[in-house]
Amino acid sequence: MANLETNFIGIKSPNPFWLASAPPTDKEYNVRRAFEAGWGGVVWKTLGEEGPPVVNVNGPRYGAIWGADRRLLGLNNIELITDRPLQTNLDEMTRVKRDYPDRALIASLMVPVNEDSWKAILERVVETGCDGVELNFGCPHGMSERGMGSAVGQVPEYVQQVTEWCKKHSDLPVIVKLTPNIADIRKPAQAAKDGGADAVSLINTINSITSVDLDHFSPEPMIDGQGAHGGYCGPAVKPIALNMVAEIARDPALSGLPISGIGGVTTWRDAAEFMALGAGNVQVCTAAMTYGFKVVQEMISGLSQYMDEKGFASVDELVGRAVPNVVNWQDLNLNYVTKARIDQDACIKCGRCYAACEDTSHQAISMSEDRVFDVIDAECVACNLCVNVCPVEGCITMERLPAGEVDPRTGKTVSDDYFNWPMHPNNPMKCAAE
Amino acid sequence: MRDNSLTPGIVAGRLDQAAYAENFDDLHPRMDEHEATVAADRCYFCHDAPCITACPTDIDIPLFIRQIATGTPEAAAETILEQNILGGMCARVCPTETLCEQACVREAAEGKPVLIGQLQRYATDTLMEAGVHPFTRTEPTGKRIAVVGAGPAGLACAHRLAMKGHDVTIFDARPKPGGLNEYGIAAYKTVDNFAEREVDWLLQIGGITVETGKRLGRDMTLEQLKADHDAVFLGIGLGGVNALGLEAEDKDGIGNAVDFIADLRQASDLATLPVGRDVVVIGGGMTAVDAAVQAKLLGALNVSLVYRRGRDRMNASEYEQDLAASNGVRIITNAQPVAIHGNGAVREVEFEYTDDDLSPTGQTFRLPADQVFKAIGQTLEGDGLPELDGRKIKVTGAGRTSLDMVWAGGDCAAGGDDLTVTAVAEGRDAAEDIHASLMG
Numbered sequence: 064m065a066n067l068e069t070n071f072i073g074i075k076s077p078n079p080f081w082l083a084s085a086p087p088t089d090k091e092y093n094v095r096r097a098f099e100a101g102w103g104g105v106v107w108k109t110l111g112e113e114g115p116p117v118v119n120v121n122g123p124r125y126g127a128i129w130g131a132d133r134r135l136l137g138l139n140n141i142e143l144i145t146d147r148p149l150q151t152n153l154d155e156m157t158r159v160k161r162d163y164p165d166r167a168l169i170a171s172l173m174v175p176v177n178e179d180s181w182k183a184i185l186e187r188v189v190e191t192g193c194d195g196v197e198l199n200f201g202c203p204h205g206m207s208e209r210g211m212g213s214a215v216g217q218v219p220e221y222v223q224q225v226t227e228w229c230k231k232h233s234d235l236p237v238i239v240k241l242t243p244n245i246a247d248i249r250k251p252a253q254a255a256k257d258g259g260a261d262a263v264s265l266i267n268t269i270n271s272i273t274s275v276d277l278d279h280f281s282p283e284p285m286i287d288g289q290g291a292h293g294g295y296c297g298p299a300v301k302p303i304a305l306n307m308v309a310e311i312a313r314d315p316a317l318s319g320l321p322i323s324g325i326g327g328v329t330t331w332r333d334a335a336e337f338m339a340l341g342a343g344n345v346q347v348c349t350a351a352m353t354y355g356f357k358v359v360q361e362m363i364s365g366l367s368q369y370m371d372e373k374g375f376a377s378v379d380e381l382v383g384r385a386v387p388n389v390v391n392w393q394d395l396n397l398n399y400v401t402k403a404r405i406d407q408d409a410c411i412k413c414g415r416c417y418a419a420c421e422d423t424s425h426q427a428i429s430m431s432e433d434r435v436f437d438v439i440d441a442e443c444v445a446c447n448l449c450v451n452v453c454p455v456e457g458c459i460t461m462e463r464l465p466a467g468e469v470d471p472r473t474g475k476t477v478s479d480d481y482f483n484w485p486m487h488p489n490n491p492m493k494c495a496a497e
Numbered sequence: 498m499r500d501n502s503l504t505p506g507i508v509a510g511r512l513d514q515a516a517y518a519e520n521f522d523d524l525h526p527r528m529d530e531h532e533a534t535v536a537a538d539r540c541y542f543c544h545d546a547p548c549i550t551a552c553p554t555d556i557d558i559p560l561f562i563r564q565i566a567t568g569t570p571e572a573a574a575e576t577i578l579e580q581n582i583l584g585g586m587c588a589r590v591c592p593t594e595t596l597c598e599q600a601c602v603r604e605a606a607e608g609k610p611v612l613i614g615q616l617q618r619y620a621t622d623t624l625m626e627a628g629v630h631p632f633t634r635t636e637p638t639g640k641r642i643a644v645v646g647a648g649p650a651g652l653a654c655a656h657r658l659a660m661k662g663h664d665v666t667i668f669d670a671r672p673k674p675g676g677l678n679e680y681g682i683a684a685y686k687t688v689d690n691f692a693e694r695e696v697d698w699l700l701q702i703g704g705i706t707v708e709t710g711k712r713l714g715r716d717m718t719l720e721q722l723k724a725d726h727d728a729v730f731l732g733i734g735l736g737g738v739n740a741l742g743l744e745a746e747d748k749d750g751i752g753n754a755v756d757f758i759a760d761l762r763q764a765s766d767l768a769t770l771p772v773g774r775d776v777v778v779i780g781g782g783m784t785a786v787d788a789a790v791q792a793k794l795l796g797a798l799n800v801s802l803v804y805r806r807g808r809d810r811m812n813a814s815e816y817e818q819d820l821a822a823s824n825g826v827r828i829i830t831n832a833q834p835v836a837i838h839g840n841g842a843v844r845e846v847e848f849e850y851t852d853d854d855l856s857p858t859g860q861t862f863r864l865p866a867d868q869v870f871k872a873i874g875q876t877l878e879g880d881g882l883p884e885l886d887g888r889k890i891k892v893t894g895a896g897r898t899s900l901d902m903v904w905a906g907g908d909c910a911a912g913g914d915d916l917t918v919t920a921v922a923e924g925r926d927a928a929e930d931i932h933a934s935l936m937g
Contacts, residue, residue, distance in 0.1 A: 131538035411602040414544030434547065454541050455606065 065370035067363060069103065069378055071343045072236045072261040072321050074194045076103035076167040079378055080334065080362050083325055083346035084109050084171035084197060084240075087356075089145055091155035098159070100356035101363060104167025105159075106346060109144035109199045110152055112174040112184055117143045117206075123284035126273035126293060135353050137299030139271045141284065141291055143205045144173050149187065156191040168192075169238065173199040173211050176221055178228045185233040195236035198225060200251070201267020203244050203294045213267065216242035219254035226258025238323060241265040241307075243300075248307040249314050256320050263311065264323035264346060266304045268294025297349035301327030305340055309389045312341025329358075331365025338378065339385035393484040400470050400477045401445040401461040403427070403438045409458040410436060416449035416459060424448050441471040502774075502798060506842075506867050507750060509771040511796025517767040520794035524685045524820075525589075525615055533619040536612045537566035543602055548613060551600035553913075553922045554581035558597055558613055565620055574624035575631045577617055582656045582925070583649050585625055585695050586678050587918045588618035589686050592783075594816040596918070625694070630701035637704075638662040640935050643726040645669075645713050648676020649917045650732030650907025652699055653924030654931075659704035661932045666726075667705060670712035676734055677908075678917065680759040683787040685794070714879050723902065728931045731882070731890065731898070731905040732924055735875035735915075741779065741834055749842035754778060754788035754872035761791055773868025776800045777846050778826075779834055780872030782812035788870045789826045800826045801864055805833040805851055835861065843869055877909055886911040896927035904931055 067078040081104035082088050082097050089108035097105055111117060119142055128137040145152055160168045170188045174180040188196060200216030207214040215221045222239060229237045239255035241248060243266040252263050270292050272282045282290030304326025311317050324342025328334050329350040337345050350358050366378075375381055405416070405428075412434040420428040427442035428449060438449075450459045464470060466479035484490055502511055512520070528536065540562040548558040556577050564573035577584035591597075593614035601610035624631065640663045644651045647669035655665045673679050678692040700707070711717060713733060722729045738753045740746060750773065764770045772795040778785050781804030789802040802821060804811055808830050811818060822828060829848075833855070836847040846866045850858045877889055883898035884891045889911040896904040906923030913919045 132535055411606040412543075412547065413541045413602040414546075415541060418544035430545075434545075 065367040065375065066377055067103075067367060067370075069344050071167075071323065072195070072238070074104070074167045074169075074236060075165075076344070077165060078103035078359075078363055079338065079344035079366075080104075080359050081106060081167060081169075081323070081344060081346045082351060083348040084169075084199065085348040085352075086140075086142060087348060087351050089147070091159055094155075094159050095162075097351075097356045097359075098163045098166050101359045102166070102356065104169065104194075104344075106169040106171050106197050107152065107156055107193075109171040109173045109202070110149055110184065110188070111144050112180050113149050113187075116146045116148055119143055119146050120286050122286040126283040126290075127297075128273050128299065135349075136297060137271075137273065137295055138297040138349050138352065139268070139273045139293035139295045141204050141293040144199070144202070149184075153187055153191050156193060160192040160194075167194050169195045169197050171197045171199050171240070173202070173206060176210060176215060176225060178232075181225060181228045182232040185229060185235070189233060189235060193235070195238060195261070196229065196233065197238040197240050197264060198229060199240050199267075200225070201240045201242040201265075203242060203268055203270045204292060213242035213244050216240075216251055216267070217245050219250045222251045222254040223258035226255050226260045230259040236261040238262045238264050240267055240325075242267045243303060243307055243326075244270050248310050249317065252311045252314075252317055252320065256317060260320075262321035262323060262343070264325055265311070266300065266307055266326045268296045269300055269303065271295035296327065297353075298327045298329050298333075301329075301333060305336060308337060308342055309340045309386065312383060312386045313389050329353075331362045331369065334362055335366055335369055335381065336385075338381045339383070340389065341383045341386050343382055344378075396481050396483060397487060398478050398480055398482040400464045402440050402443050402464060403445065403447075403449050404460050404462045405436055405438060405449075406458050406460070407435065409455050411455055411458075412436070413454060415452045415454065419448050419452045443472065502796060505774050507771045507773045510768045511772060512768070514768060516796070521684045521688070521767060521791075523688045524683075525618070527622050528612075528615050528619045533565055533570070533616060536616055537562045539603060540566070540611045541602060547600035547602065548597040548611075551596045553596070553916065553919045554584075554587070554925070555922075556580045556584070556597075556617075561620060562611065562613070562616055565616055570620045570623040571627070571629065571631075573616075573620035577621055578624075578631065580925075581918065581921050582653050582699055583678070583695065583917065583921050584617060585621040585698075586649070586687065586692065587921065588614050588621055589691070590678075590682055591918050592814045592816065592916070595814050625698050630698060632656075632660055632702055634660055634702060634704055635662040637664070638936065640664065640727045641666070641725070642728045642730065642931060643668065643722040644730045644732060645722070646676060646732035646734055646907065646909075647671075647674030647696070647707060647709070648732055648734050648907060648920065649678060650734075650910075650920035650924035650927075651676070651730065652696065653921040654730045654732060654904075654906065654928045655705050655924075656699055656702055657925050657928035658931060659702045661928070663704065663727075663932070663935070665705045667707045668711040668713070668717065668722075669707070669709050670715075670736075672709055674707050674709060676732075680762055681755060681784070681787075682762070683758065683791055684762055685791075714881065719881050719900075719903070723900075727902070727935055729903045730896070730924070730927055730931065731903065731909060732907040732920070733877075733879065734908045736878040737876035738871060739874045739876060741871060741873065743834060743837055745837045745839070745843075748837055748839055750839075750867055751837070751843055751869045751871070754780065754784050754870040755875065757788050757870055758784065758791065761795075767795065770795060772797050773866070774798045775865040776868045776870070777864050777866040778802045778870045778872055779846075780804065780870075780874070781806065781810070781830075782872060782874070783814075783817060785870075785872035786813045786817045786821045786826075788872055790821050790824045792868070792870070793824050793826055797868070799865070801829055802826050803829045803832050803834070803846075803848060803864070805831070805855060807831055807853060832862070837869070838863070843867065875908070895930035896923055897930065902934070 069079040084106040124142045202212035206212040239260045274283045324337030325346040334345045542559045561573040561576040597613045598610035604610035644667045675692040776792040776797040778789040793800045832848040838845040845863045850860045883900045890905040896906040904927040907920035908915045
């Protein structure tokens with residue numbers, strides 16, 4: 064079994080699976096159960112400053128969208144940071160860290176944007192023996208209306224300022240948690256780096272309304288006939304999160320900035336994908352909230368098997384492995400010509416490829432009287448839609464035309480030379496250098 | 498085991514009351530909302546879907562299933578019923594395993610089709626239980642049409658004609674309308690008087706008069722009907738039953754499966770219905786299976802279903818064969834009856850094994866039998882009918898017969914399978930053709 068031990072900015076954990084700061088990590092009871100189940104680390108539910116705790120709504124906090132068979136695909140929440148007294152949380156964190164010294168324990172923090180507030184909370188938190196702090200600049204609901212959470216994360220200057228205060232008043236590693244509710248994720252990441260952050264974590268939740276009650280005409284979750292936007296998470300947000308992680312990982316200016324990947328990690332495969340795109344570890348919430356803490360066991364066994372199959376001795380060999388292959392569109396090879404191929408033995412003749420291509424694409428699939436579906440190479444632009452709508456995995460594939468063959472659509476002979484948009488004669492910006 | 502389970506002869510009350518209720522309960526109870534949603538989610542919404550092609554009434558199955566999946570079973574029901582007004586009964590009795598569900602691509606993919614029949618029942622039951630009849634009549638045309646036979650073909654024809662504004666009178670020989678839906682289908686497929694309730698619901702369209710106890714050839718002639726109406730539709734089914742052609746076929750204890758099924762369907766108390774201890778059913782179709790299974794469920798100790806050809810040639814679907822087997826019916830194939838033994842009442846039936854080409858092998862065996870049901874097919878009865886094609890009424894196009902302004906459909910008409918759903922399609926299509934002919 065592969066060694067999953069992870070060293071993330073000097074914080075060691077037996078595996079790269081941490082629970083994100085969220086409802087599952089709000090109490091000692093939950094966190095102990097999580098560690099018993101095998102989680103490598105926990106980012107404790109966000110702590111606020113000393114004083115009367117925040118209050119939560121007393122109606123529903125979560126909304127959801129579902130796929131077939133009511134599989135939960137996306138979850139949103141309007142829960143605030145911990146609503147328990149600060150000292151209670153600190154006492155519990157101290158006990159848990161004492162009992163689980165091999166696990167990572169991170170304190171998530173959110174206090175008003177002034178130096179004294181951050182200094183004060185850091186002095187309290189360090190006493191717990193925790194391994195680091197995560198600055199919650201991400202929560203998009205509730206706390207942001209009070210000038211915290213994503214209200215900070217959306218202003219790079221604030222991100223940098225608060226990060227600097229934290230580095231100044233504590234020796235603990237500082238992870239800055241980023242909000243996706245911005246135009247360019249690299250800007251707050253740069254600010255965090257400039258402020259001295261040891262790492263960034265992303266993404267926090269996305270502004271969202273999951274559904275509208277069509278009888279009461281209110282967003283869900285509905286509180287007394289009304290609803291507020293919440294923060295969206297779960298499998299549905301993974302593609303957005305992967306892109307944002309990759310944007311940071313491949314930015315030369317941010318090179319070497321460690322990333323903790325968050326956003327819809329549900330299986331070992333999701334985790335491996337985040338890590339391949341540059342995340343040193345991952346944080347999980349929705350999968351645990353949907354299936355319970357036990358899911359980590361599949362993540363551990365799955366990642367371990369994958370690493371064994373690949374011959375990776377440590378997770379470090381996986382981290383960032385896909386980053387060089389994330390490029391801009393203009394760098395893609397236009398001489399890479401593929402055509403859809405339908406495996407007639409695997410085809411169940413549902414005709415979805417035909418409907419998709421005929422109605423919404425390039426009329427490149429023919430249908431015979433007896434429901435045999437064939438690709439018309441002269442029309443196929445290789446868009447991949449047929450592959451995506453086919454219910455049988457592996458039935459339709461994209462096969463590359465070998466060099467020397469003529470693409471019947473364009474009439475041109477396929478070349479195996481690399482040829483991109485900047486080199487293309489149609490490009491009005493084509494380099495004059497040649 | 499009750500004391501009289503071993504009692505020889507044809508006796509009533511072989512079971513206690515609870516057993517009757519349990520045995521004749523709904524074969525497939527209606528899905529609840531959750532089951533329906535899960536089942537509907539499996540539909541791939543195929544292009545030009547094979548299930549539609551396989552349905553004799555061309556119901557847009559992917560559309561109605563999507564309507565169920567999105568929480569509008571009432572709209573789903575309308576999609577079904579606009580093609581098949583007896584969609585509720587067809588959902589119960591269609592051999593879906595050889596029609597839509599056989600064609601389902603998920604049958605090809607994983608051997609587990611979308612449960613189309615059960616989803617159809619979920620949708621139609623939802624609408625019918627709400628008491629909604631989603632169709633209305635157009636302006637009256639003043640045209641009068643006679644429909645002979647209140648079975649699936651006649652009912653479907655009458656409803657479509659009524660929708661189009663015509664005035665329809667349905668004549669039926671039996672005391673109740675419904676035809677084989679009411680008299681000829683196993684009780685566990687249509688519990689709680691569904692056939693009767695469905696007819697009542699169908700008649701909500703208005704413009705249809707039902708006259709029961711009126712038999713063609715006894716109480717009226719085709720000539721009279723033609724004279725009194727603008728058009729006539731014949732959906733008279735197959736009233737006769739084929740005989741075995743053996744000596745002593747009239748011995749006590751020998752009867753027709755269709756009569757047994759009809760008696761069972763009309764019985765108010767199944768405990769009063771006598772059944773043999775050793776029952777032999779001769780035949781290989783749905784009627785044979787319905788009779789055999791119900792005989793077993795009534796408490797017969799041994800029930801054998803004997804068919805002269807191989808299993809693959811049986812008209813009863815594989816599902817029906819399995820249903821019979823799982824209820825304890827012994828299926829014997831490649832054997833045909835050669836003699837009936839007994840003194841006054843039947844005691845044994847002698848069979849001879851046959852080759853696949855039905856030639857006798859000389860090897861015989863006897864089955865003890867105190868009750869024998871013949872289920873070797875039904876025949877058309879009546880005089881003065883339109884020209885025949887073989888043993889059924891010859892039709893061209895949408896049920897046109899050799900007689901002017903006389904149409905026919907359902908089991909009495911040549912062509913098509915003898916299925917409820919086929920009868921509905923034929924009745925509906927004939928109605929469209931009648932309408933077009935009358936309105937020019």
